[in-house]
Ligand SMILES: O=C(O)CCC(=O)C(=O)O
C-alpha cells in the first residue's frame with residue numbers, strides 16, 4: 001500500500017520530566033561535539049576514540065543538529081493519543097526477527113515470577129519505500145512527513161559516526177561502514193518509541209527492580225535521545241553504573257555487529273534498565289531511539305584495519321556472516337520465547353561471531 005500523505009495533526013507540547021535529585025553512581029560518559037565533523041573530522045575521530053575506550057562503547061553526542069522536542073512530542077502522541085486497537089494494527093512478530101511494529105506491555109512473565117515485563121514498544125522501519133506494510137498505522141499516516149524526517153536525520157548522525165569509526169580503524173576507505181549501511185537498502189533499522197509502565201515496588205522487588213533485562217544491542221550503533229528519567233545502567237567491569245542524560249544530546253552505544261567488524265575493539269557493552277529513583281518512578285519514561293542495523297548486502301568480517309593488526313586483534317574471517325541474518329537470529333533467540341528467564345553470561349553465536357550476553 002502506498003504511503004498516505006501526512007495530515008499534520010497538531011502535536012501537544014512536550015514537557016520534559018524534571019531531573020532526579022538523587023545522587024546516583026554515574027558512569028563518566030565522555031561527550032563528543034558533532035559540529036566539529038565538517039571541519040575537523042580527524043580530531044573528532046580522536047575524541048570519539050578516547051570516549052569509547054573510557055566507557056565500553058558508550059558515549060555522548062552533542063550538537064548533532066537534531067531537534068529532540070519534536071521527537072518526544074511524536075512519542076508522547078503515540079502513547080497518549082492512539083487506542084490499543086489502532087496501535088496494534090501492525091503487531092511485532094518475533095518469529096520473523098525483523099522486530100518491526102508494535103509490542104504491547106505485559107506479554108511475558110519475568111524470571112519465573114508472577115511479574116510481567118512492562119515495556120510498550122513501537123519500532124518504525126526506514127522510510128525508503130520498502131516497508132510500507134509496517135507503516136500502515138494511523139499514527140504513522142498522521143505524522144508521515146515528520147517521522148520520515150526524524151528517521152533520515154537520525155541516519156545522517158549515524159552516517160557521520162560510521163565515518164569516524166572507519167577513521168579510528170585507519171581503514172583505507174572512510175566509507176567502509178557507510179557502504180554497508182545505506183538508507184535506500186533493505187535493513188532492519190528502527191526508529192523506536194518505548195514506554196515503561198511503572199510497577200508496584202513489591203512487584204519490582206520480585207524481579208530485582210529490572211525494567212529491561214541486561215543485554216547488548218543487536219546491530220551496529222544505537223542512538224538514545226535525551227532520557228531524563230534515569231534507569232539505564234551499563235556494566236563496566238563487574239560494576240553497574242547509571243548513565244546520566246546528556247543535556248540536549250544523545251547517548252550512543254556500539255552494538256554487536258560493530259563489535260564484530262572491529263574484532264571486539266569497539267565494545268558492545270551489556271546494559272539494562274532498573275526502576276528509576278523515587279522522585280521519578282511515576283513519571284512517564286518515554287524513550288526514543290534509533291537502532292542502526294546492517295542490511296542483507298552487508299557482510300560482517302573483521303575489517304582489514306592497520307590499527308587492529310598492530311593491536312593483534314585482526315584475524316581473517318573464513319566465512320563472513322550477513323548483517324540481516326545475524327540481527328534476525330539474535331532477535332528470535334532473545335525474544336521469541338514464552339517467558340523471559342534469568343540467565344547470566346549466555347553466549348550467542350552465528351558463524352565465527354559470538355557475543356556474551358546475560359540477563360542477570
Ligand atoms: O530504555 C533505555 O534507557 C534503554 C533501552 C535499551 O537498552 C534498548 O531498548 O535496547
Ligand SMILES: [Fe+2]
Pocket residue numbers: 215216217271
Ligand atoms: Fe539496549
